[in-house]
Amino acid sequence: MPDKRTYTISDLAKEFGITTRTIRFYEEKGLVTPRREGQKRLFTPADRVRIKLILRGKRIGMTLQECVDFIDMYDPEHNNEEQLHSLINDVKQRRERLLQQKKDIDDMLAGLEEVQGLCEASLARNYESLPNEQD
Amino acid sequence: MPDKRTYTISDLAKEFGITTRTIRFYEEKGLVTPRREGQKRLFTPADRVRIKLILRGKRIGMTLQECVDFIDMYDPEHNNEEQLHSLINDVKQRRERLLQQKKDIDDMLAGLEEVQGLCEASLARNYESLPNEQD
DNA sequence: ACTTCCCTTTACGTAAACGTAAACTTATGC
DNA sequence: GCATAAGTTTACGTTTACGTAAAGGGAAGT
Structure with a gap:
C-alpha cells in the first residue's frame, strides 16, 4: 500500500523552518498541490519532498521557477524523441x-x-x- | 609603479556581460568607487576585481550585501583581537x-x-x- | 553645423519572494 | 460557553536588484 501519511501546513513549516505563508505561497504558484479536508490543507509525502527540493534549489540561488523546472526534469512528461x-x-x-x-x-x-x-x-x-x- | 590602467564603464560592462546600469547601481551601493575624469567614471583594476567577486558571489545566490561582506573579509579593518x-x-x-x-x-x-x-x-x-x- | 556615440543624472517601473495585518472558521481544553 | 490555538482568505506592503525611459553634456567624424 502507498504511503498514506499526511502533513499539516505547520508540520511542514516547522520541519523546514519556514512560515506557513511561504508554503501557501508555494501552493499559489503551483509548486505543491495539497488536497483539502474541509478547508484545511493535507500535504502528502510527495509534497514534502517537493518542498525539500525547492529549499535545496534556493540554497544555491535558484529562483522558484528554476526549482520547478529542475524538479520537473524527473517527471516523465517527455514522451517523444523531440x-x-x-x-x-x-x-x-x-x-x-x-x-x-x-x-x-x-x-x-x-x-x-x-x-x-x-x-x-x-x-x-x-x-x-x-x-x-x-x- | 602600481597598475595605472583604467577602465570605462562600458569596458567592464562588456567584459562581464552586464549593463552599465548595473555598474552604476553597484556604485550607488558603494560596491565600487571609481574616480571621475570630469563626469566620466574611471575604474581601477581593484574595482574590476570587486565586480568579478560580486558576480561570483551572485552566481551562488549571495545577495549583494553578502558579497560585500565576503569581500570585506579580505580587507584589514580588523585591528583588535575582538x-x-x-x-x-x-x-x-x-x-x-x-x-x-x-x-x-x-x-x-x-x-x-x-x-x-x-x-x-x-x-x-x-x-x-x-x-x-x-x- | 550636424549627426553619432558614449557618457551622465533623475526618476519611476518591475519581478520575485515572501511579510504582515485584518477578518473569519473550526476544533480543543477547561 | 468561552478562550485559545491552528487553520483559512484577501489584500496591501516590502526588499532586492536592477530595467527603462527622459533629458541632456561632450568629443569625434564628415
Missing part, C-alpha cells in the same frame, strides 16, 4: 551551471582558508608581543 | 554554508546523471523498436 533531446540538452546546460557554481565555491573556500590563516597568524603575533604569566 | 575572533567566526559560518551548498550541488548533479541515464535508455528503446535501413 522532448527527450530537449530534456537532455537542459540537463547538460544545468550541469554546466552547477559545475561553475562548484568551482566558485571552491575558490571561495580557498579564499576563506587564506583569511583564516592570516587571522590566526595575526593573533599569534599579538600573543607573542604581549606579556604573559611565563614572563 | 574583531579578529569575530572575523574567524564569520569565516567559519560562511564555510559551513559553502560546504552545504557544495553538497546540494553534488546531490543535484547526481540527480542529473540519473535523468540523463533514463533519457538515453528511453531513446535507445525507441530506436530498438523502430524499423531502420538495416531491416
Whole structure:
C-alpha cells in the first residue's frame, strides 16, 4: 500500500523552518498541490519532498521557477524523441551551471582558508608581543 | 609603479556581460568607487576585481550585501583581537554554508546523471523498436 | 553645423519572494 | 460557553536588484 501519511501546513513549516505563508505561497504558484479536508490543507509525502527540493534549489540561488523546472526534469512528461533531446540538452546546460557554481565555491573556500590563516597568524603575533604569566 | 590602467564603464560592462546600469547601481551601493575624469567614471583594476567577486558571489545566490561582506573579509579593518575572533567566526559560518551548498550541488548533479541515464535508455528503446535501413 | 556615440543624472517601473495585518472558521481544553 | 490555538482568505506592503525611459553634456567624424 502507498504511503498514506499526511502533513499539516505547520508540520511542514516547522520541519523546514519556514512560515506557513511561504508554503501557501508555494501552493499559489503551483509548486505543491495539497488536497483539502474541509478547508484545511493535507500535504502528502510527495509534497514534502517537493518542498525539500525547492529549499535545496534556493540554497544555491535558484529562483522558484528554476526549482520547478529542475524538479520537473524527473517527471516523465517527455514522451517523444523531440522532448527527450530537449530534456537532455537542459540537463547538460544545468550541469554546466552547477559545475561553475562548484568551482566558485571552491575558490571561495580557498579564499576563506587564506583569511583564516592570516587571522590566526595575526593573533599569534599579538600573543607573542604581549606579556604573559611565563614572563 | 602600481597598475595605472583604467577602465570605462562600458569596458567592464562588456567584459562581464552586464549593463552599465548595473555598474552604476553597484556604485550607488558603494560596491565600487571609481574616480571621475570630469563626469566620466574611471575604474581601477581593484574595482574590476570587486565586480568579478560580486558576480561570483551572485552566481551562488549571495545577495549583494553578502558579497560585500565576503569581500570585506579580505580587507584589514580588523585591528583588535575582538574583531579578529569575530572575523574567524564569520569565516567559519560562511564555510559551513559553502560546504552545504557544495553538497546540494553534488546531490543535484547526481540527480542529473540519473535523468540523463533514463533519457538515453528511453531513446535507445525507441530506436530498438523502430524499423531502420538495416531491416 | 550636424549627426553619432558614449557618457551622465533623475526618476519611476518591475519581478520575485515572501511579510504582515485584518477578518473569519473550526476544533480543543477547561 | 468561552478562550485559545491552528487553520483559512484577501489584500496591501516590502526588499532586492536592477530595467527603462527622459533629458541632456561632450568629443569625434564628415
